[in-house]
Amino acid sequence: xxxxxxxxxxxxxxxxxxxxxxxxxxxxxxxxxxxxxxxxxxxxxxxxxxxxxxxxxxxxxxxxxxxxxxxxxxxxxxxxxxxxxxxxxxxxxxxxxxxxxxxxxxxxxxxxxxxxxxxxxxxxxxxxxxxxxxxxxxxxxxxxxxxxxxxxxxxxxxxxxxxxxxxxxxxxxxxxxxxxxxxxxxxxxxxxxxxxxxxxxxxxxxxxxxxxxxxxxxxxxxxxxxxxxxxxxxxxxxxxxxxxxxxxxxxxxxxxxxxxxxxxxxxxxxxxxxxxxxxxxxxxxxxxxxxxxxxxxxxxxxxxxxxxxxxxxxxxxxxxxxxxxxxxxxxxxxxxxxxxxxxxxxxxxxxxxxxxxxxxxxxxxxxxxxxxxxxxxxxxxxxxxxxxxxxxxxxxxxx
Numbered sequence: 001x002x003x004x005x006x007x008x009x010x011x012x013x014x015x016x017x018x019x020x021x022x023x024x025x026x027x028x029x030x031x032x033x034x035x036x037x038x039x040x041x042x043x044x045x046x047x048x049x050x051x052x053x054x055x056x057x058x059x060x061x062x063x064x065x066x067x068x069x070x071x072x073x074x075x076x077x078x079x080x081x082x083x084x085x086x087x088x089x090x091x092x093x094x095x096x097x098x099x100x101x102x103x104x105x106x107x108x109x110x111x112x113x114x115x116x117x118x119x120x121x122x123x124x125x126x127x128x129x130x131x132x133x134x135x136x137x138x139x140x141x142x143x144x145x146x147x148x149x150x151x152x153x154x155x156x157x158x159x160x161x162x163x164x165x166x167x168x169x170x171x172x173x174x175x176x177x178x179x180x181x182x183x184x185x186x187x188x189x190x191x192x193x194x195x196x197x198x199x200x201x202x203x204x205x206x207x208x209x210x211x212x213x214x215x216x217x218x219x220x221x222x223x224x225x226x227x228x229x230x231x232x233x234x235x236x237x238x239x240x241x242x243x244x245x246x247x248x249x250x251x252x253x254x255x256x257x258x259x260x261x262x263x264x265x266x267x268x269x270x271x272x273x274x275x276x277x278x279x280x281x282x283x284x285x286x287x288x289x290x291x292x293x294x295x296x297x298x299x300x301x302x303x304x305x306x307x308x309x310x311x312x313x314x315x316x317x318x319x320x321x322x323x324x325x326x327x328x329x330x331x332x333x334x335x336x337x338x339x340x341x342x343x344x345x346x347x348x349x350x351x352x353x354x355x356x357x358x359x360x361x362x363x364x365x366x367x368x369x370x371x372x373x374x375x376x377x378x379x380x381x382x383x384x385x386x387x388x389x390x391x392x393x394x395x396x397x398x399x
Contacts, residue, residue: 010034014200016388046346070386090242093135226270302356351375
């Protein structure tokens with residue numbers, strides 16, 4: 001079972017990486033290993049389905065360059081493969097006067113990142129886009145849309161099979177051993193040999209990375225659960241498309257917002273609370289070992305000390321529907337607690353370093369035998385084809 005490249009992880013980043021390699025080098029033997037029964041089960045299949053514009057990210061960062069390039073590649077892919085999507089645009093609003101400078105900073109950043117059609121708009125103009133929003137000032141971002149990333153991932157998997165790549169499911173990786181010419185990947189069921197390993201394991205990318213390293217890696221994945229409510233159908237008129245607050249510049253999450261979904265319906269959320277297991281989609285999902293690993297990681301302890309007040313607020317909203325509703329009412333005062341139905345949740349794989357830094361940018365570390373994608377949270381789905389191109393270029397240099 002010898003391959004040129006094995007990609008670990010069947011989420012959208014792993015699939016896009018394998019696809020970019022296979023398109024450039026059709027003769028190469030490519031294998032994608034996924035521990036679940038199908039593609040896109042975790043982060044990819046549980047996100048809000050937003051096509052991000054590249055507004056929020058530091059100019060020149062991997063997030064900014066890959067999001068903007070990935071945005072165009074994703075739209076092209078959807079057009080070629082007849083995948084439904086909509087470019088809805090969104091409003092970002094300042095609900096307090098003290099947020100106006102942050103909105104201005106965001107507008108400047110969007111201009112620096114080359115966004116087209118970006119406009120600062122008055123509170124009255126915001127109401128032309130979203131009549132039920134109350135704010136002091138806003139911004140219109142036309143280069144934003146919605147898509148179902150699970151459908152995108154399934155189409156990528158179909159293309160990979162057509163091109164001759166292999167996808168294997170129910171193959172949980174238990175070991176990665178680097179050899180002189182070939183690396184050995186062990187799963188719960190089989191053993192595979194490969195010239196290059198590409199780790200796209202998302203929530204478990206730190207564990208997979210550690211398997212192939214002689215010394216402890218400096219980053220851990222801390223899982224943050226984002227919980228959503230759905231809005232009752234009779235109140236859908238309150239939201240036309242996408243409504244976002246000005247984000248807290250010190251915290252790598254966008255705050256609760258409203259999103260019209262490609263699959264139908266409108267979601268409100270998410271909050272951001274520590275998950276008590278890597279794949280902890282429910283409040284009481286607990287894995288004692290994984291939770292212990294998180295709580296005893298020095299980097300996380302520094303994060304907790306720094307953001308304890310914000311964290312307590314997020315946790316309070318997790319257990320109090322009234323508090324969650326109050327946060328939403330800052331954007332749409334007419335929304336009521338009775339309008340919200342409990343929805344799903346996603347878990348974000350947020351990399352945290354030893355110093356207590358929550359990595360804001362994508363993080364890719366490599367050696368001769370392994371490429372590890374260690375931090376690829378939002379906007380990784382939008383950026384996936386661009387990240388795949390970046391990683392494929394890194395990989396093909398070895399051949």
